[in-house]
Amino acid sequence: MNNKLLTTTLFLSLATAGSYAHAADSTPNPEADRQALTKYIMDMHGSTKFNGHPLKVEDFRYGAYVFSEDKFEQLKAAEEFPPYLDHIDAGEKLWKKPFANGKTYATCAGFDGDVKAIRPKYPLFDDARGEVVNLDQAINDCRVANGEKPYAYGSKDKDLDKIMAYLGYQARGKKINVVINSPGALDAYKQGEMLFHTRRGQLNQSCSGCHIASAGRHIRSNILSPIIGHTTHFPTYRANDGDLVSLQARYVGCMKSIRAFPFPANSKELKDIEFYEAFMSSGLEIDAPGYRE
Amino acid sequence: MVKSQWMRNLAHTLLVTTIMASATVAHAAEEKTLSAAEEGKKIAFTNTKGNCLACHMIAGGTSPGEIGPPLMAMQARFPDKQKLFDKIWGKPGVELMPESQMLPFGKNKVLTDEEINKVVEFLYTL
Numbered sequence: 001m002n003n004k005l006l007t008t009t010l011f012l013s014l015a016t017a018g019s020y021a022h023a024a025d026s027t028p029n030p031e032a033d034r035q036a037l038t039k040y041i042m043d044m045h046g047s048t049k050f051n052g053h054p055l056k057v058e059d060f061r062y063g064a065y066v067f068s069e070d071k072f073e074q075l076k077a078a079e080e081f082p083p084y085l086d087h088i089d090a091g092e093k094l095w096k097k098p099f100a101n102g103k104t105y106a107t108c109a110g111f112d113g114d115v116k117a118i119r120p121k122y123p124l125f126d127d128a129r130g131e132v133v134n135l136d137q138a139i140n141d142c143r144v145a146n147g148e149k150p151y152a153y154g155s156k157d158k159d160l161d162k163i164m165a166y167l168g169y170q171a172r173g174k175k176i177n178v179v180i181n182s183p184g185a186l187d188a189y190k191q192g193e194m195l196f197h198t199r200r201g202q203l204n205q206s207c208s209g210c211h212i213a214s215a216g217r218h219i220r221s222n223i224l225s226p227i228i229g230h231t232t233h234f235p236t237y238r239a240n241d242g243d244l245v246s247l248q249a250r251y252v253g254c255m256k257s258i259r260a261f262p263f264p265a266n267s268k269e270l271k272d273i274e275f276y277e278a279f280m281s282s283g284l285e286i287d288a289p290g291y292r293e
Numbered sequence: 294m295v296k297s298q299w300m301r302n303l304a305h306t307l308l309v310t311t312i313m314a315s316a317t318v319a320h321a322a323e324e325k326t327l328s329a330a331e332e333g334k335k336i337a338f339t340n341t342k343g344n345c346l347a348c349h350m351i352a353g354g355t356s357p358g359e360i361g362p363p364l365m366a367m368q369a370r371f372p373d374k375q376k377l378f379d380k381i382w383g384k385p386g387v388e389l390m391p392e393s394q395m396l397p398f399g400k401n402k403v404l405t406d407e408e409i410n411k412v413v414e415f416l417y418t419l
């Protein structure tokens with residue numbers, strides 16, 4: 001065997017994998033970042049065919065399924081009898097049920113008006129509070145304002161996730177549109193970006209290593225989804241769990257898998273990551289609740 | 294104070310020596326059944342240990358990942374065993390790419406030096 005040739009071939013196949021150098025410059029420009037990232041991921045997968053057409057960015061709402069025809073067929077089969085319909089119904093009931101004070105969610109700021117317009121407003125940066133507010137938190141804030149107990153994030157009863165499934169279903173087809181128009185918002189975005197690219201855990205991995213640099217590749221028998229599209233379809237029905245999983249809970253799961261001490265669901269850190277991921281998914285259709293194996 | 298510190302160090306050294314000695318004995322006993330390379334293969338293929346298959350194609354392993362290069366012709370590519378050990382251990386300067394996902398197994402105490410040595414023996418059979 002020609003070992004030198006072999007070594008060279010292997011090295012080349014590695015070198016072409018390249019790396020996504022995210023801008024660490026002093027003038028943050030989220031929109032330029034988003035376009036560069038989109039280009040990076042599309043250049044990597046430009047030749048991929050999906051569902052009979054060349055892959056488009058918008059297809060990433062299907063996550064890793066765009067990289068495997070077999071798996072996409074499984075997804076379509078599952079969607080014929082969606083396992084999450086009961087959750088949506090239960091979420092609608094919870095949403096419409098009056099609080100002890102007789103009022104409903106629809107009386108809270110942000111939740112008044114068209115129910116289809118609620119989910120697309122989040123996550124947002126609340127300048128008065130100086131923090132990212134996601135839909136999970138907005139629902140809890142509304143409860144507290146009406147004298148109810150907030151839901152525990154990541155709790156087993158999934159009532160919060162059911163409400164989010166209902167609101168997501170109502171907003172299907174609407175586009176993700178994250179607004180960054182204040183220094184605070186820009187700072188949360190930069191924090192989210194930094195956290196996404198930071199290695200952590202005993203296994204020393206970063207979110208970006210798996211969901212940018214290796215997006216579309218197998219990690220054992222799983223295929224890795226790209227960051228773009230991550231926020232489109234949550235909460236998601238996960239067949240493995242037989243239940244809904246929120247985006248925040250998924251983040252915690254990924255951090256545990258690299259043996260990191262996870263940031264708690266809805267901590268400042270994970271909300272900043274959500275803000276960053278959502279901005280990177282701008283323009284994609286909301287497709288919640290989703291289905292994943 | 295200084296003396297007790299010294300004694301603690303000595304006690305520690307003795308303890309470590311004992312553990313190492315007994316490990317060697319246990320190892321020698323195991324050797325009859327499993328060679329170092331075979332043990333290394335087990336470590337490399339076990340999810341909770343090396344889990345190398347998550348990222349590398351390795352002959353004999355099923356559903357390999359495709360994040361790292363295939364692990365093959367290892368003797369040819371790493372004629373110096375120490376370099377291979379250092380790569381897996383995670384010694385500074387052995388990363389190929391700045392964003393490499395290859396993990397520092399020794400540095401982060403995912404595997405012990407002894408386990409890494411066995412993995413190296415296994416890789417040398419590939």
